[in-house]
Amino acid sequence: MREQSHRLAEGGRIDRATPLRFTFNGRRYGGFAGDTLASALLANGVSVVGRGVKYHRPRGIFSAGSEEPNAVVQLETGAHTLANARATRVELYDGLVATSVNCWPSAEYDFAAALGLLSPLLPAGFYYKTFKWPASLWMTYEAVIRRAAGLGRAPDGPDPDRYDKINVHCDVLVVGGGPAGLAAALAAGRTGARVILADEQNEMGGALLDGHDEIDGAPAQDWTAEAAARLDAMDEVRCLPRTTVFGYYHHNFLAALERVTDHLGPQDAGVLPRQRLWRIRARKVILATGAIERPPVFAGNDRPGIMLAHAARTYVNRYAARPGRRAVLFTNNDGAYRAALDLRAADVEVAAIVDTRPEPTGDLPAEAESADIELIAGHAVVATHGRKRLSAIEVMALGDGGGQVSGEARRIPCDLLAVSGGWNPTAHLFSQSGGRLRFDATGACLVPAVAAQATRPAGAGNGTFALDGCLAEGWAAGAAAAAEVGSRARGRAAKAPGATVTPEEPPGDYGVVPAPGHPEGGPKHFVDLQNDVTAADIALAAREGYGSVEHLKRYTTLGMGTDQGKTANVAGLAILARLGGTDVAGTGHTTFRPPYTPVTFGALAGRDVGALSDAARRTPMHHWHERAGARFEDVGQWKRPWYYRHPGEDMAGAVERECLAARNTLGIMDATTLGKIDIQGPDAAELLDRVYTNAWSKLEVGRCRYSLMLGEDGMVMDDGVTARLGRHHYLMTTTTGNAARVLAWLEEWLQTEWPELRVYVASVTEQWATITLCGPNARRLLAEFTGDVDLGTQAFPFMAWRAATVGGIAARLFRVSFTGELSFEINVPARYGLGLWTAFMNAGEKYGITPLGTEAMHVLRAEKGYIIVGQETDGTVTPADLGMDWIVSSKKDFIGRRSLGRTDTARPGRKQLVGLETEDAALVLPEGAHLVENPGQEPPVPTIGHVTSSYHSANLGRSIALALVKGGRGRMGEAVHVALEGGAARAVIRDPVFFDVQGSRLHG
C-alpha cells in the first residue's frame, strides 16, 4: 500500500484517524473514513478509471456526484457484486474491492482501444444500420460488440443480501438536504407537520459540504450540523440520509431507495437489511434537488484529468484530495471561479482561467485577478494532450460571436482542466411528476415551470442558484406546504436563515466550442461521455432526419447510459437546436423517466423472493402424495400430483400404469383443487341461465349438469359441472386455474348489470376435499364405505348427486366423470380429506387401487375427446368450433349468445376440433405443431390448424392427438401433414372420441 500522493495534509470532512484499505483493479490503496471511492482514488493519484464504451479511450473521474458518467465500477465480487456503481457515490469502507467495467485486459492497457483507430466506422446509427438486416450480419458482429460494449457483470449466484420495503405517509416530503431542503424541513417541521427529509448523501448539507459559505454569519457547515440536529429532535420529522428519491408517480406517490448498510460493505448476517425501499405517499412534496454542473463541449474533452469545476472544488474542500497539481479552469460563468480560488488555496498551481466571455467583469473574476491568476478572456480550449492523463491544453481566441476560433494556438501544460458550462437544475423528479419545464434563456437551462401535482420546487432545482435565494425559497416552500395541510407553528415567529452572497454576472453562451478545421473531421467533441456520443454524431443524426429529440436519443444513444445523460442531455439539445436554427425551447426535451439513479432488483423485490415470491396452495392430502413419490405440477398456485413415480419407473411408465389401472380396475385422484362456488338465492337458477350456455330452471334437485361459460364475445371461457343442492342452492365447479376468475366474473355481472338478482356467490374451494374414484371397481369400493345411499345405476344415475355418509363422514357424492369411466367424486369437509383418502387406499388394495396424477387424467380424457379449457381453447374458440352445439340453448339469452351469430363467429372454414391419428402409431406429435396440406410446396406454407393435445395412449396401444383444423369436421378421413423439425409426419383426421364411443362405461 503506497502513500496517498495527492492527499492534502489537513482539512476536509474525512477522518484521518480512521484509515481504510481498498483494492481497485487489483492494486491496494489507502483512504480514510469519509472518502468516496472516487475521492480516495484521486487522493492516490489514480487517473484512469475506465474506458469509453465505443472507442475505448481512457477516462477519468469527471464529477463528484450522481451524474458521474465515467467512474462506473464493478463493486465487490461473486454473489455480492454490484454492476455500474458510481465511484463518486460509493462510500469507502475497509476492504472494499472494485474494478473498472468495460476494459480488457485493464483500464490502463485496453486491447479494444485499437477500435479507436476504427472510429470512422462507428458513426451514429451504427447499430441501426449494421444490425437491422440481414440477420446473419448481426450474428457475426454481435459476439464481438457484446464483449466490447458491455457495462458490468451480473452476480454469479443468488443475492445473499436482505432487502426491506416500507410504506409511509407524510404531510411534507422534502427531497434533498441542501440549503433549500434543510430550510424547507425546518420551516415545515417546526409547525409539527409530519415531515420526511431524504438526501442521497451520507449526511445532510448538499453542496454546503463542498464549499465554505456562511449562513446567518456562521460557517455554513456549522449551520448545517445544527439544522440537522434540530430536525432530529423534532418528533414528527424523519431524516433519511443515504436515501435517493428515484421515482415520482401519480397522486404524490414517490419511491426512494435507502442504502442502509451499503457503506459498511458486504454483511454476512447483519440485523439490518442492505437496502430499504420506501414507498411514500406525501400530501405535499418539496423538490430541493439542487443542480448539476454541465461541461462545455470542446475538442478532446474526454481525457482523464478533465473534470467539472465544482467537482474539483469538492475534492479539495470536502475530501482533501488534490485532483491535479497544475490546473486550468475553462468556464463561461463566474461561479466556477470559486474552483480556481479553492484549488489555489489547496496548493494546486492554477496556470490560467480561460473564460469564453470577452469581458468578465464580475466580483469573482476580479477576485481571481487580484490573486494573480492569469485570466484569458474571450478564449476557448481547442485541443487537449496526454494519453492516460492530461498533459497540456491549447487555447485560441474566440471570434464571430463565439462561432469561430482564430489566431495562434497557445499551449498550456497542466494535468487538471476544471470545466464549467453553467448549471442545470435537477428537474428529473419534477418532470416525472408530470410538471412542465421551460427553457430559461439566461441560464440556458430547463427550469420547472408548471407543477402537475402538489409539488413545490425550491432552490437550485428551481433555477434559483444563489445561496440566499435557496434558503429563502426553501423556507417559504416549507412554511406554505405545512400551512396547506393545516399545520401552523405555535410560539414565537421564526425567521428564514439568510446568507450574504457574491453577485454573479450572467453566464456566457452554451453549446459546442469550435475547434480549428472541419468540425466533424477533427478531434472528437464528446457530448455523452458514457455512451461515447459526439457532437458530430448529433449533426449526422440531424442530417439523416433524426431531428426530433426522441429520435435523436434513440439513434445516437445520447442519454441512454446508466447515468441517463445527466451531464450530456442539455448539451445535446443545445447542439441540435443550433443545427435547426432554434433554441432548446424549440426542440423540447426527452422524457425524464424513473429511476433517477439505478435501483437494484433486490430492493424492488424486497422479501418477495424464493418461497415467498408467490403463495403455494396445497390440498389436505399433499403430504401423502409426497410420500407416495408424486411429482407435482403447478396449476395456478396449486401444487397438483402430476404422476406418482414408483422405483425404477420413468414418467412414461408411471403414466401408462396409472392409465391402465383407471380403465381396468380402480383409480383414485385428488380433485380438491377444482374450483367450487356456492350459489344461493331465489334467483340462483336465473343467474346460471344467464352465464351458462344451457338451461337450468328444469334441473331437479339431486341432479348435475355440465355446461360451458362464454365470454360476451362468444368464446369459451370455462366449463364445469354444476349441481342443484336445493331449491335455491347450487354448487358450481370450475377448472382449477379459472376458479378465481369465474367467481370474479359472476360478481362483476351481479354487481354491475344484474343488481336486481337475489343471489349470492361464494368460493368454497378450500372448504371441501374432493376425492375421485374411477374405474370398474369404483362402486364396489365406495359401497364398503357407505350404507345410507343406493349406489345402483337406477337409483344413482350418471350426472346425479347424493348426500351420504362415507366412512362416517357427512359427504356429498357426485356421479360425474372426466375420464369416461364409472366415477364418483366424494366431497368431504377439508379436514377429513386425508383420513378418507388413506382409508380408501387401504381398503382399495385388493382392487389394486392406483393414485392418478394430472397427466394420466389428461390422457384418459383425451381418449374420450373431452376438452380442457385453455388447451383445446385459446380464447378464439366457440362451442360450435368444439362440436358442442348440443350444449347451447336457443331458447334463452346468455352471455355471449348474441356474438355466436356475428358474421365472423358463424362463418364456414373456422377451425374445428378433430382427432388425429398418426400414420406412425408410435409417434407422439408435439403439442402446438402446425398442420399443412402440402409440405412440399414453396414457403410460406399456409397452416390449416394445430395440435392441441397429444399423448401416448396405453389403453389404445398407440398415440392419439386432438387438433383444431380449418373446416375439420368436413375433412374426416383426410390425410394431413404435421410440420415437424426436420420434416413432416402424415396423420389422418378422425372423430375426437377414441375410446368407448357409446359411453357404456360411463353409464355402467
Next chain:
Amino acid sequence: MLLIPCPWCGRRDESEFACGGEAHIARPADPDAVSDAEWADYLFMRTNPKGAHRERWVHVHGCGRWFNVARHTVTHDISAAYKVGEKPPGDAS
C-alpha cells in the same frame, strides 16, 4: 400509483384495485334487436379520451365492490368515485 377513493373503504393505493375499463356502457336490453355493427360497438369499441373519463374499478384486495371513478386521463385528477347505479356527479341526464 393512483390513490383511489373506494366509496366503501376510503382512499387506498391503486395496487388494491383492478380497472374494468370505460363505465356506463349499457348492455343492449334485447341483443337480438341490434345489428351486428351495434353489437360489435357494444363489445369492442371504447372511447379513449384525453381528458375527463369515467371508468369502472373493482376493489379486488379490499371490499370486492365494483364502482365508478371520474378521472382525468392527463392529470389523473379523480373528481369523483360513486357507486354502481348512481349517476356521475354533474350529470343531469
